[in-house]
Amino acid sequence: MSESDDSYFERLVDVDALESYLESHLGATDTFEVDRHAGGHSNETLFVTWGDRDLVVRRPPPGETADTAHDVLREYTVMEALQGTDVPVPETVLACDDHDVIGSDFYVMVRERGVVIRDEEPDQFAAPDHRRRLGEQMVDTLASIHRVDYEAVGLEEFGRPDGFTQRQVDRWQRQYEWAFEVTTDERDVPAVHELTDWLQANVPEDPPHALVHGDYKLDNVMFETSPPPTVRSVFDWEMSTLGDPFADLGWLLSYWPDDGDQSAAVGTAGGAEFLLRDGYPTRDELVDRYESATGLEFANDRFYRALAVYKLGALGEMFFRRHLEGNADDDTYPQMEERVPTLAARAKRIVEGEE
Known part of the structure; x- marks a missing residue:
């Protein structure tokens, strides 16, 4: 990442805080990596490796735009409700409205590949x-x-x-x-x-x-x-x-x-x-x-x-x-x-x- 990319990434996620949050909910792991998916649009997408699990974190963009960005917890709500229906959606894992973790609402889902x-x-x-x-x-x-x-x-x-x-x-x-x-x-x-x-x-x-x-x-x-x-x-x-x-x-x-x-x-x-x-x-x-x-x-x-x-x-x-x-x-x-x-x-x- 360039210096500007590094700076933006730091605004997106406090890696240590995210690790502590995930550990408290998913258990400890020896493997933890976070990468930004550059193809995101209105909301940001982070790819997370947690042990043998490939996860995705979705959050609004940082700064003032986060106040008016699309509600990621609303996105989580509908996907959580659709688990087990005929509608194919990613498996939901966690949702968090505590801004002390990474500075915004966010949710975690299983990463799909296709x-x-x-x-x-x-x-x-x-x-x-x-x-x-x-x-x-x-x-x-x-x-x-x-x-x-x-x-x-x-x-x-x-x-x-x-x-x-x-x-x-x-x-x-x-x-x-x-x-x-x-x-x-x-x-x-x-x-x-x-x-x-x-x-x-x-x-x-x-x-x-x-x-x-x-x-x-x-x-x-x-x-x-x-x-x-x-x-x-x-x-x-x-x-x-x-x-x-x-x-x-x-x-x-x-x-x-x-x-x-x-x-x-x-x-x-x-x-x-x-x-x-x-x-x-x-x-x-x-x-x-x-x-x-x-x-x-x-x-x-x-x-x-x-x-x-x-x-x-x-x-x-x-x-x-x-x-x-x-x-x-x-x-x-x-x-x-x-x-x-x-x-x-x-x-x-x-x-x-x-x-």
């Missing part, structure tokens, strides 16, 4: 039958999340499902408005205002209630290393709550390109063009399988798919504001000047039935 797919297709899955199974596994796992009896597993107070969908539209409208305070000096995105009006006018009434993941997509799922593709674990439950399951399905579909789309690029960072290869299910096939697995009819599909792309655009516009204000050091942020209008145009095509 394949996480981002923008490249794993060689071992590069066959039509494996591709189809991969898509089916994604939908089947999402359906298992939505079938959870959240009251039976103790999550009845985990969210407010009534009004969830309307609150989603309101929340992301506010995010755009915040970003536009700065970004409209560079360029306007009229399509966003049209989309906002359409979404506000078309919020579905009385959608079903379920446990929702909140960010369900390929790179938040781990597969077993060997084929055929089998979901090993679902990660990143920071945004989970009780709400409208179709919001999860729309989000997954927004990352899943189809033949006939004007572009396979999706999201704020591009797209997974490999999903267009022979064998991967189409979006319609994913929806059909989801409906069969849950018994739910994915009505208002244009609304949920447009909402997902609208949310992606809002994230991009917030990135663009941070770039313009000099509050970000990320090469993708200035690209949002063009990508957000592209996402808004895509959402309009969805609304108009062209995608």
